[in-house]
Amino acid sequence: MAGAHSAATLLGPGDDAAVVAAPDGKTVISIDTQVEDQDFRLRWSNGYRTTGFDVGWKAAAQNLSDINAMGATATSMVVSLTLPPDTPVSWVEGVADGLTAGIKELGADSCSVAGGDLGRGREISVTVAVVGTLHGGEAVLRSGARPGDILALAGTAGYAAAGLALLESPVNVELLTPEQRVFLDLQCRPRPPLAAGPAAREAGATAMLDVSDGLLRDGRRMAVASNVGIDLDPGHLARLAAVLRPAAELLGMDAAGWVLGGGEDHGLLATFPPGFQLPAGFTAIGSVQALGIDEGPGVMIAGRSADTGGWDHFAH
Amino acid sequence: MAGAHSAATLLGPGDDAAVVAAPDGKTVISIDTQVEDQDFRLRWSNGYRTTGFDVGWKAAAQNLSDINAMGATATSMVVSLTLPPDTPVSWVEGVADGLTAGIKELGADSCSVAGGDLGRGREISVTVAVVGTLHGGEAVLRSGARPGDILALAGTAGYAAAGLALLESPVNVELLTPEQRVFLDLQCRPRPPLAAGPAAREAGATAMLDVSDGLLRDGRRMAVASNVGIDLDPGHLARLAAVLRPAAELLGMDAAGWVLGGGEDHGLLATFPPGFQLPAGFTAIGSVQALGIDEGPGVMIAGRSADTGGWDHFAH
Numbered sequence: 001m002a003g004a005h006s007a008a009t010l011l012g013p014g015d016d017a018a019v020v021a022a023p024d025g026k027t028v029i030s031i032d033t034q035v036e037d038q039d040f041r042l043r044w045s046n047g048y049r050t051t052g053f054d055v056g057w058k059a060a061a062q063n064l065s066d067i068n069a070m071g072a073t074a075t076s077m078v079v080s081l082t083l084p085p086d087t088p089v090s091w092v093e094g095v096a097d098g099l100t101a102g103i104k105e106l107g108a109d110s111c112s113v114a115g116g117d118l119g120r121g122r123e124i125s126v127t128v129a130v131v132g133t134l135h136g137g138e139a140v141l142r143s144g145a146r147p148g149d150i151l152a153l154a155g156t157a158g159y160a161a162a163g164l165a166l167l168e169s170p171v172n173v174e175l176l177t178p179e180q181r182v183f184l185d186l187q188c189r190p191r192p193p194l195a196a197g198p199a200a201r202e203a204g205a206t207a208m209l210d211v212s213d214g215l216l217r218d219g220r221r222m223a224v225a226s227n228v229g230i231d232l233d234p235g236h237l238a239r240l241a242a243v244l245r246p247a248a249e250l251l252g253m254d255a256a257g258w259v260l261g262g263g264e265d266h267g268l269l270a271t272f273p274p275g276f277q278l279p280a281g282f283t284a285i286g287s288v289q290a291l292g293i294d295e296g297p298g299v300m301i302a303g304r305s306a307d308t309g310g311w312d313h314f315a316h
Numbered sequence: 317m318a319g320a321h322s323a324a325t326l327l328g329p330g331d332d333a334a335v336v337a338a339p340d341g342k343t344v345i346s347i348d349t350q351v352e353d354q355d356f357r358l359r360w361s362n363g364y365r366t367t368g369f370d371v372g373w374k375a376a377a378q379n380l381s382d383i384n385a386m387g388a389t390a391t392s393m394v395v396s397l398t399l400p401p402d403t404p405v406s407w408v409e410g411v412a413d414g415l416t417a418g419i420k421e422l423g424a425d426s427c428s429v430a431g432g433d434l435g436r437g438r439e440i441s442v443t444v445a446v447v448g449t450l451h452g453g454e455a456v457l458r459s460g461a462r463p464g465d466i467l468a469l470a471g472t473a474g475y476a477a478a479g480l481a482l483l484e485s486p487v488n489v490e491l492l493t494p495e496q497r498v499f500l501d502l503q504c505r506p507r508p509p510l511a512a513g514p515a516a517r518e519a520g521a522t523a524m525l526d527v528s529d530g531l532l533r534d535g536r537r538m539a540v541a542s543n544v545g546i547d548l549d550p551g552h553l554a555r556l557a558a559v560l561r562p563a564a565e566l567l568g569m570d571a572a573g574w575v576l577g578g579g580e581d582h583g584l585l586a587t588f589p590p591g592f593q594l595p596a597g598f599t600a601i602g603s604v605q606a607l608g609i610d611e612g613p614g615v616m617i618a619g620r621s622a623d624t625g626g627w628d629h630f631a632h
Contacts, residue, residue, distance in 0.1 A: 010342060011455060011457075014458070014541070015385075015386065015455070015457050015458055015525070016346060016381075016382040016383075016385035016386055016458075016525055016526055017344045017345055017346035017382045017383055017385070017386045017388070017446075017448070017455075018344070018345050018346070019342055019343070019344050019345075019386070019450075019455050020342065020343045020344075020345055021341065021342055021343075022338035022341055022342055022343045023341050024341075025337065025338055025339050025340075025341060026326060026335055026336065026337055026338055027335070027336045027337075027338045027343045027447060028333045028334070028335050028336075029333055029334050029335075029336055029392065029394055029430065029431070029445070029447060030332060030333035030334070030394065030431065031394040031395070031396045031431070031432065031433050031443070031445050032396065032433050033396040033398055033433055033435055033441075033443060035398055035435055035436070035437040035441075036437075037438070038435060038436050038437060039435070065332075066332040066333045067332075067333055069331075069332035069333070070331065070332055070333045070335070072333070076345065078345055078346065078347040078445060079347065080347045080348065080349040080443050082349055082351055082441060114345065115345070115346065115347070116347065117347050117348050117349055119349055119351055119354060119355070120351070120354050121351040121354060121439060121441065122353075122438060122439050123437060123438050123439065125349075125351075125398060125437065125441055127347070127349060127396050127443040127445075129345070129347050129394060129443075129445030131343060131345060131447065132333070134335075139327060139331070139333075139335050141327070141331050142330070142331055142332075209331070209332055210332055225330070
C-alpha cells in the first residue's frame with residue numbers, strides 16, 4: 001500500500017510485519033471489515049457507483065473512529081484486501097488512495113499505512129486493523145458513566161442514515177441538491193471528529209464510545225456497561241433531526257428515526273462530570289440517571305424508556 | 317471472542333478497541349486473511365472436511381509466524397470474521413476454539429485474543445491482526461543477509477504442500493497411514509517454530525523471513541532485499557525431500573518440488589554470520605554468496621541458478 005510513513009511507523013511495508021512506536025508503553029488496537037453488498041453496493045438504486053476511493057476512505061474512517069472512541073490517537077494501520085480476479089486495477093488503486101486521503105483529511109497526521117495483505121475472493125472485502133496511542137493517559141471506557149454526568153455528542157447524527165436512504169431511493173443521484181448530497185457523501189465518506197476523542201479524555205470524560213449503530217443502540221451499550229440510565233433531551237434530538245429535513249422531505253421519511261437509529265456517522269457519545277466544561281466539538285444532549293429499584297439500564301427520552309415507545313412524542 | 321487474557325492484554329473485548337502492553341515502546345504488527353475456496357475448502361477431494369477449529373488454528377499460526385519472523389513475540393490478536401448467514405454456530409465456535417488452542421499449543425503464552433468484529437458475507441473469511449514485542453531488541457529484516465553468512469532453516473519444509481496434495485488427491489483421507497496423515501494435519505494446522513524467531517534475533521541473525529511461499533520464492537525475496545545470492549545445499553534439500561517420501565510415493569509426485577515450492581509450513585529462513593553457533597531449532601541448509609559482475613540477486617542450488625533449471629539434477 002502506498003503512502004509516506006508517519007513518524008510513528010518505525011518500519012513500514014516490505015517485511016513480514018511492521019514496527020510502530022508506542023512511546024508510553026501501550027498500544028490501542030481495533031479491527032473492522034467492510035464487505036461488498038453488506039456494507040456497500042458497487043451500484044446503488046439511485047445510480048451512485050461506490051468507488052474504491054469511497055471504500056478506502058470509509059475503512060480508514062471506521063477504524064480511526066474506534067481509536068478515537070478510546071480517547072486515543074491512531075499511529076498506524078495494516079490493511080487486508082480480498083478482491084475478485086476481475087476487479088479493475090484502478091478500483092484497487094482507489095482503495096489505497098482513499099485510505100491515505102481519509103487518514104490525511106480527517107486529521108490523523110500521526111497515522112500511516114504500515115503494511116498489508118492481498119488475496120482473492122468471490123466478493124470484495126476490506127479489513128483494516130489500526131493501532132494508536134493514549135499519550136500516557138488512560139483509555140476512556142464505556143463503563144464509566146455516573147449518575148449526574150452530562151451526556152454529550154461530538155459530530156453529526158443521522159447524516160449517514162439519511163445518505164443511505166438516498167442511495168437506496170429511486171431518486172437519481174444527479175438530481176440531488178447540494179443540501180441533500182451532503183448526507184450521501186457522509187455515508188460514503190464518514191467524517192468522525194478525530195480531535196474530539198483525545199480532547200474528551202483530557203477533559204475528564206467518564207465514559208465514551210463511537211456511535212456506529214445509532215444513539216439508541218450505542219446509548220444502550222453505554223447504559224448497560226455503566227449500569228445507569230441514559231436520558232436524551234427531546235429538544236436536542238429535535239434540533240439534530242431538523243438538520244436532516246432536506247433529505248426527510250424529499251423521501252417522505254422520518255428524520256427522528258435517522259437521528260436515533262442511524263449509525264455510521266461515527267460521532268462520539270461521551271459523559272462528563274456535572275459542571276465540567278465540555279471540550280470543543282461536544283454538545284450536551286442529555287444526562288446520566290441513577291437506576292430506580294427494579295429498573296434496568298437503558299436509554300430514555302425525557303425520562304420515558306425509549307425501548308417501549310417512549311420517544312413517540314418526539315418521532316411524530 | 318473467548319479466551320483468558322494474557323498479561324500483555326491490558327483491556328480485552330467489550331470496548332471500541334483493546335489496549336495491549338508495549339513495555340519497550342514499540343509494537344510489531346501484521347495482518348492476514350483466509351478466504352473459503354482460496355485458502356481452504358470446506359470439503360476436499362479426498363473427503364476431508366475443514367473444521368472451524370482448523371481455520372481458527374491456521375489463522376493464529378499464520379499470524380504468529382509473521383511476528384516470529386521479525387524475531388518478536390506475539391502479545392495480542394484481534395479477529396474479524398465474515399460469515400454466510402447459514403454458517404452453523406458450532407463451526408463459528410470452532411474458529412474461536414481453534415484460535416485459542418493454536419495460540420496455546422504453539423507456545424505463544426504471552427498472546428490472547430483481545431477483540432473482534434463479526435459480519436456477514438457470501439463466503440467465509442477470517443482476518444487476524446496480531447501485535448507483538450521485540451523485548452527491547454531490533455527487528456530482524458529480510459535485507460540484512462551478507463556474503464559469507466550461513467543460511468539456516470527452522471521448522472519443516474514441504475509438509476504443508478504434501479498435505480495439500482493429499483487433500484486434493486482422490487485417495488480417501490481414511491486410508492492414509494499415520495506417516496502420510498502428518499502432512500495433511502500440518503497443512504490444516506501449521507506449526508510454526510515460535511521459539512526460533514526470538515532465539516535467532518538474540519543469537520545475532522542478520523536476516524530472516526517466514527517461508528510462506530516456498531524456499532525458492534521466499535529465498536528470492538531475501539536475496540533481492542539483501543542484494544546477494546542465496547545458495548542452497550543439494551544434500552540438505554535431498555534430506556528434506558526424503559522425509560516427504562510417504563506422501564510422494566503414494567501420489568507419484570515430486571518431493572523435491574514440495575521442498576522448494578511449498579509454503580504454509582511457516583518455517584523460518586534466517587542467515588547468521590560465519591562461525592556463529594546456530595540457535596536451537598535451526599539447521600544450516602546453505603550459504604549467502606556475493607554477486608558477481610552482471611549477476612542479479614537470486615536463489616542458487618550448488619552455485620547454479622534455481623530460476624533457470626539449475627536444480628534439475630536435484631529434482632530428478
